[in-house]
Amino acid sequence: MPPFKSLIQVDKTLPTPVFLQLSEQLGQLIRAGTLVAGQRLPGTRQLADLLELNRQTVVAAYDEGLAQGWLESRAGSGTYVAAHFPDIKPQLLASNDSTASVLGTDSTGTQPGYAFDSLNFLVRPVLTNSAGLHLDDGFPDIRLAPMDELSRAYRSYFRWGNPQTHFGYGDTKGHLLLREQLSLHLNETRGLRTTPENILITRGSIMGLHLTSQVLLRSGDIVVTGETTWAGATMNFRKTGATILTVPVDQHGLDVDALARLCEQKNTIRMVFVTPHHHYPTTVTLRPDRRIRLLQLAEQYRFAILEDDYDYDFHYLSRPILPLASADREGMVVYVGSLTKSVAPAFRIGYVVAPTALIDELARLRRIIDRQGDPMLEFAIGQLLKTGDLKRHFRKALRTYHVRRDRFCELLTSELAPIVQFTKPDGGMAVWARFDPAIDMDALATRAGQKGLFLSSGVFHNPPGQQLHGTRLGFASSTEEELERSVMVLRNVLGSSFGFPGFIRPW
Structure with a gap:
């Protein structure tokens, strides 16, 4: 008989019931191979005496093991380890490590026991707001964020409306109030022509880029970016297996003449990624004539333009240049933006604006990744847009x-x-x-x-x-x-x- 008194240690001060502690430890011994398939366990009275427990506690632990399938009861014979378990070779404790894990050979928990591909291009420093x-x-100054107004909007979510609606499953595309208000805001400030059905709310612009890449790109597709560009976007393109080609960026933004020559050489370009308002990282603005030419090339060669307008709300020379999407007549532009940079990074609100057929497909894909966004946050931001508080914040921050x-x-x-x-x-x-x-x-x-x-x-x-x-x-x-x-x-x-x-x- 295994030395159960040494192998099993229960702690009556823990919130977990003793019978569950006992049942789980028996399961661990089976998984480790200490107890083998078909092995007879001590009677409940005998084990209770060994462990100085109440017999009913052992009975409950055995019942739990039976329910979980670890154990089986044989009439008139007793309780056994289930016979269907394979033979498991007991793991030996390393001579210098008494804490070796029963889950694998790595006692530190850093490496799994199976292989997987680690993609080097996904390695990127994590930028955080520094306290010093x-x-x-x-990044925006979080101290300017309209926290009091957001707090009031959050409280109103709990006070008003049907709780079944507020706290149940919501629309995968995002809270209707936010999509309605955002549609009005984008039409007013950016010259877009949207309805709420043209908008998908995401957790930041990076989710919008990811979903769009997954839907539009296939392995071998060609994506064109500037020589300098945002790594967060290119990582998503490369993850799909797409080939990335680059064109120069000068003081007037993306070199569209170079893009035109590339289109003549590679007439199968699938997507062009741009940050035309303030090119990332150099901050230059794409000149108006280049914007027109870029749209013409998209229509001629039928490639999608993925426009990331990450900080449109902050332009210091009178009225900013309108997005490419505002002049798009053929449905060639997928417009991605975010309120994260406008309010605070912790508020993960981004959006994708596109023809409804693409938005519907993006929403279907989003559903298997993230069933829905944060309805409470989306409602609160929608309220701030509706009351004008968020627009006042934009003006103050600007x-x-x-x-x-x-x-x-x-x-x-x-x-x-x-x-x-x-x-x-x-x-x-x-x-x-x-x-x-x-x-x-x-x-x-x-x-x-x-x-x-x-x-x-x-x-x-x-x-x-x-x-x-x-x-x-x-x-x-x-x-x-x-x-x-x-x-x-x-x-x-x-x-x-x-x-x-x-x-x-x-x-």
């Missing part, structure tokens, strides 16, 4: 970010020229900064972090075989005083670590 000084990728952009650009010019070169962006929440080629960008980011300033090295913006020596320096999420301190830290790091002694200034 930061020149981030271009004024604030405009002032911060101007002050930040002044600081870059007065404190970091000529080591740092940039063009003042017309909009968005970050500056694309190019550093002196003598500067190691990885080392710069590391040493700035040691001084309390987070910034990205920008190396993941580099096209294959090129060194841009550039990165995005976000200004929107920092106050003017925080921006001044950040630039002084950066200046001192450049002076002390990279041979620019004239840049060192005492605090």
Whole structure:
């Protein structure tokens, strides 16, 4: 008989009933091969005496094992380990590790016992809001978010309406109130011509890009992007097996003449990905004549345009240029946007705007990934659009970010020229900064972090075989005083670590 008194340890102080603890530990012994198929277990009275338990506790544990299929009862003979289990070779404890897992050979729990493909192109640094000084990728200032208004909208969700409707399953496309209000907002501010049926609400724009890629792309399809582009998009394209080709990006945005030549050579282009309002990462705006030409090429060669308009709401020169989707007459543009950058990253609200046939298909695919979004958050954001609170927030944030952009650009010019070169962006929440080629960008980011300033090295913006020596320096999420301190830290790091002694200034 196995040494049950040593093998089984129950803890009566735990919230889990003792009979369930006993039943589970018997199951673990069976899975580990300590108890083998067909082995007879002690009688309930005998095991109760061994473990100093009430006999009824053991009876309940055996009943649970019978119900789970681990055990079987034989009339007049007793309780046995079920005969249908295969022979399992008991695992030996490693000589220097008394905690080896019964789940596999790796006692640390890091590696499974089966093989799978790990895709290197999915490895990408996770950008987070830093609690200290930061020149981030271009995040909003969460301190400006309309939290009180959102809180009131959330409470109204609980107070009003039918609970069965509010807390049951909802529309896969998103809460109707948000789609209605967002349709009105997009038509008013972006010149679109939508109805709620043209909109799918997603958890951020990245879900919209993923769903669109999965529906429109197949292995071997050609997707064209700029030489510099957003890695989050290209990762999705590559996951489908698509081939990615690139064209140059200059001070006027995507080179559509180069795209036209590519179309002549490869007349099977399936999709072109663009961020025309503020190109990522360089922030340049696609010139109007290039926009027209891009739409003409899409109609001629029948490729889809995936337009990511990630920060349309923040443009500082009068009225921003309207999206490509506003001039689309042939249904060639899939328009993806987000309220995440406009409010706060934690509020995962994105959207896809497209002809209804595509929206319906995207919704069907979304259903097997994520049955629906967050109805409470979607309702709350819809309420803020309906009451005008969100539009007031946009106007307030726009004024604030405009002032911060101007002050930040002044600081870059007065404190970091000529080591740092940039063009003042017309909009968005970050500056694309190019550093002196003598500067190691990885080392710069590391040493700035040691001084309390987070910034990205920008190396993941580099096209294959090129060194841009550039990165995005976000200004929107920092106050003017925080921006001044950040630039002084950066200046001192450049002076002390990279041979620019004239840049060192005492605090």
